[in-house]
Amino acid sequence: xxxxxxxxxxxxxxxxxxxxxxxxxxxxxxxxxxxxxxxxxxxxxxxxxxxxxxxxxxxxxxxxxxxxxxxxxxxxxxxxxxxxxxxxxxxxxxxxxxxxxxxxxxxxxxxxxxxxxxxxxxxxxxxxxxxxxxxxxxxxxxxxxxxxxxxxxxxxxxxxxxxxx
Ligand SMILES: [Cu+2]
Numbered sequence: 001x002x003x004x005x006x007x008x009x010x011x012x013x014x015x016x017x018x019x020x021x022x023x024x025x026x027x028x029x030x031x032x033x034x035x036x037x038x039x040x041x042x043x044x045x046x047x048x049x050x051x052x053x054x055x056x057x058x059x060x061x062x063x064x065x066x067x068x069x070x071x072x073x074x075x076x077x078x079x080x081x082x083x084x085x086x087x088x089x090x091x092x093x094x095x096x097x098x099x100x101x102x103x104x105x106x107x108x109x110x111x112x113x114x115x116x117x118x119x120x121x122x123x124x125x126x127x128x129x130x131x132x133x134x135x136x137x138x139x140x141x142x143x144x145x146x147x148x149x150x151x152x153x154x155x156x157x158x159x160x161x162x163x164x165x
Pocket of ligand 1: 110
């Protein structure tokens with residue numbers, strides 16, 4: 001019985017660890033409450049955020065009215081030059097994963113919207129220590145506190161109850 005309980009606790013630790021480590025990756029809803037729109041102050045929104053590798057940008061907009069176009073670089077971004085684009089999305093909710101450090105540039109593909117300021121420059125910083133997949137011990141140390149330990153206790157208790165039936 002002790003052996004079984006030990007294994008259940010181990011399992012509970014792994015289960016508790018998964019979602020906690022995921023939670024370090026943030027979702028940034030572009031433009032805040034205004035969303036991806038010409039009325040949003042995208043420059044000040046961007047400067048209010050800290051973007052890290054593993055985070056996601058979420059563009060929310062009226063499909064058909066706006067779109068999301070990723071531009072090749074700073075020059076294209078400055079000039080609203082859409083002759084050299086990397087990617088284009090138009091579904092109304094577009095997710096972009098920030099998979100490496102550095103700058104990325106986005107605008108709207110609708111004629112005139114870029115010139116009206118509907119564009120976004122994102123500077124992605126390296127991931128936090130705790131969100132790196134190599135630093136399991138660091139992750140565990142932070143995961144072991146607070147909510148995670150609570151979840152662990154609940155999970156191991158439910159496994160014990162199941163075992164009793
Ligand atoms: Cu637009």
